[in-house]
Amino acid sequence: MAASFAEIRDQAVERWRSLTDSQTPWIRVGTALCGQAAGAEMVADAILEQLEKQGLSARVSRVGCLGLCFAEPLVDVLIPGQPRVVYGNVGLDQVPELVASHIGGGQPLADLVLGCLGDEVGDDLPDLQQHPMKVREQRIALRNAGHIDPLDIYQYIASGGYEALNRALTELTPAEVLEEVNASGLRGRGGAAFPAGTKWRFLAGSNAPDKYILCNCEEGDPGAFNDKGILESDPGTVVEGIILAGYATGANHGYIFIRHGHDGPIDRARAAVDQAYDLGLLGEDILGTDFSFDLEVALTGDSYVSGEETALMEAIEGSRAMPRYRPPFPAQVGVFGKPTNINNVKTMAYVPEIIARGGEWYAGIGHEKSTGTAILCLSGTLNYTGMVELPMGINLTEVLQEIAGGVPGGRKLSFIQTGGPLGGVLSAEAADLLLDFDIFRAAGAILGSGGIIAADEDTCVVDLTRVLIAFCQYESCGKCFPCRMGMSHMLEVLERICRLEGTSDDLALMRNIGENMQAGSLCGHGQLGFNPVASALRYFPDQFEAHIIEKRCPTGRCQVPHFSPRLSRR
């Protein structure tokens, strides 16, 4: 007989208390992709080594991402009864002193402290919640990120996890769960911003016996790492969201789809699924009810287009990730020929909180038809790069200049690229926009998955456009020729413009190719692939003209020998 949810929760709370209230210090090291890239795994190992060497005892957990990626490696020390102290940019050589001073002597190493988290702030130490990257944050999907051990389901449960599922299964009908999601106004975070409730209703309307829920973590967009970041930091909220989606739509099978090689997100997602099975939160008769749901992690090879919903189904079935013709739509004929609903990781990650707090609560956050928060990945030439969750409706210029701390070295912002390689390019002046799906779209950009790449005045917009199209060429799946040929052709044109060998016909030629791709391509890759060029032309016509007519690159950055790896997948 499986334990009841109340028993599981009591156990989880007890374990959490022993972590936070016992006399043993708790050290958390951020080891998401950003942490790894900064050497956090080695720092965590060094901490363990020093604890042993100095004869000190402490628990060390490898956690996810607090969002302050620019300051990685982050080490977070909690000694019960004292403020929770977060260190930034911790080098291997600083570990012995840090351990000796803080764990051994109870004295934080002030020079290295980034700030304190929580209600208590130490004397003379900054309050991390007042940091520009933190002060305007409202964390819903990221509520546990960086705080809990992603490999321990009990920590998720102790933080309120699976309350929503328990409540839904015992008190709400599937239709009521669907209604909450509908009322929340939640829109898909995978790019198209389609209302999740509407999509769920399509699937709920089918009375086929086998239905599927897919969660998309392909995340091939360069500049976006929030899906991987969520799975690495708090896979529980994604798993719970998927089970709730299954309950609301009457589906009994699910897949989390991740690109092979991203071991952090894969291992943590797998652990969250396995542990949920162990506790009776997945599988047959979940929590003693008659609802059953099976969930599995499926992997794909390197292919950006495998993130497109129908290509993803092909990849799950084990084939080439080439998009299918529509209709029939996935809600009628999806993976393995069964009705299917597909959502992005972020979309799913919101669902437990929406069910726990109600759709109306969520709808009250945000701006007009863009409810809730935007989970942004800030990269490029910014002082504070990382991942932030902000209520929709904040001005993008404010995000760039204040939250991200502006451009380093006193240089000026020139342009930003949003929404991945199929998104758009905006001039710094045009970035005076509110975070809102519809406002972004009207400006020729896409808020989409939340990747925001900033470029200062020393970078060339024509050159970046070339790189974006090089990416699109490399990733075209090759199924339809307007995209396969169009991307290659457009790349050739952009390369010659960057070599200052463009001709006066080239802009018209690119527009012509772009229109053909838009009209004749099967999937969004070809249909939207002209977006970066169109938006760059819209905001920076003078830059293109300088390259083509004056034969000069105003920033000098196109003179660098450039390369654009080619790939043909025919």
Next chain:
Amino acid sequence: MDGLKQRIEKAVHCQPQATVTILSSLLAVEDELGYISREAVEEVASFNRATINDVWAVVSFYPNFRTVPPCEHKVEVCWGPSCHLVGAMPVVASVLEAAGLEDEGDTPDGRLTVRYNTCLGACALAPVMSVDHHLVGRVTPEKGNALVSRVLNSQEERAG
């Protein structure tokens, strides 16, 4: 150590997840061997009741699959836009130079593979590269060069 054939069979037959497909079988072989050999294609085809052609279709689509044995080490360099904007190109150039290569690929002595990557997922710490699957952020051309040299030397020491 098991022979090649046994390793392939084990990888294909002992996949832990419930859904087993051509792609999942190939990924399992890649994890085990680092490449997809001819025998592996045949094994994956027969295990999935598919044709050799069906399997090749998948192998040739995903650029992560190699068809020749891997080099001892692998370095990946990101050329995605976040990295490009903050200096990926000079890093690519210095990594290639340190490896003695003109373009991505294997060194002739089979010691190092250099691959371009469209995004290694640590864009906030651009430019990013990876050395034997370990990410390294904020690389400079000098650091890229040093990392490649270190990897090449470490192998020499072992051989000597």
